[in-house]
Structures are given as C-alpha cells and as structure tokens.
Amino acid sequence: MHARKAADKSKAIHASLSRRERQIMDIIYRLGHVTVAEVLPELPGEPAYSTVRAQLRVLEQKGHVRHEEQGQQYIYTPTVPRHAVRQSALKHLVHTFFDGSREKVVSALLGSESGSVSDEELERIAQIIEKARKERR
Secondary structure, eight states: OOHHHHHHHHHHHHHHOOHHHHHHHHHHHHHSSBOHHHHGGGSSSOOOHHHHHHHHHHHHHTTSEEEEEETTEEEEEESSOHHHHHHHHHHHHHHHHHTTOHHHHHHHHHSTTGGGSOHHHHHHHHHHHHHHHHHHO
16 A cells, blocks of 8 residues: 555544454454454453454445455455554644644653653654654755
8 A cells, every 4th residue: 555545544543443443453453364264352341342343344344454265264464554553543642642742741751750750761752863863954
C-alpha cells in the first residue's frame, strides 16, 4: 500500500472503531496474524466465537484487516502497518490529553513515576533528545 494512503487510513482508525474492534486490532497487531480461535482467549469477557468472527468480518469490510484461507481457517492480518497506526495513535493521544504538548507528555511519563525509570532508559532518552537537536540544525 502506498505510504500516504496507509497514513490516511491510520488516521481514520480512531474514529471508525468500536471499543471491541480496537481490542481485536490490538491483538492482531501484537500477534501479527490471527484466527478467530486465537483472538477469543485474548479478549475480556467471554465473547462467542460467532461474534468475534462477525467483528473480524466488519473490520475487513472497513478495510482494517484482510484474510487468507488456510484450509478451513481464515487468517487475519492488518492492512495498515503497525508503525503508521502507532504514529496516528500517539498524535491523537498528545493532542487529546496533553494539548499537543510533547513537553507535557514527557513530564507525565517521567513525573510521578520517575523512580521506575532506569538510568539506562534516561540515558537513551537523553540520546534521543540530542539526536533531535542535531537533526534540527
């Protein structure tokens, strides 16, 4: 898929998925490819097999997944690369909960739970910041 189309599609994911559909997509992205039987135990509650199959069919109709037949099973894979969805979700999160401020995001990540951030992680974060500074010049 063309990179621009993938990016446009990733922006639409937030608006077009129900909570359960987002849960299923999270499972698909985590596992890479799934059958209905593999999705079932990963979902909260006890959804019926036929319900999950129907939701996967809807996700396919919406263009978020595609399937391949292997024997009698359908194997579902995402149509938009995980990195494109990740970027879209992050932008949405930053805009919605942090007023578009990257500084507020970093402060929230390091703030109250900063004791759980290792020295190694802090060093890698510092290196990322330094690299961003150099690329701006």
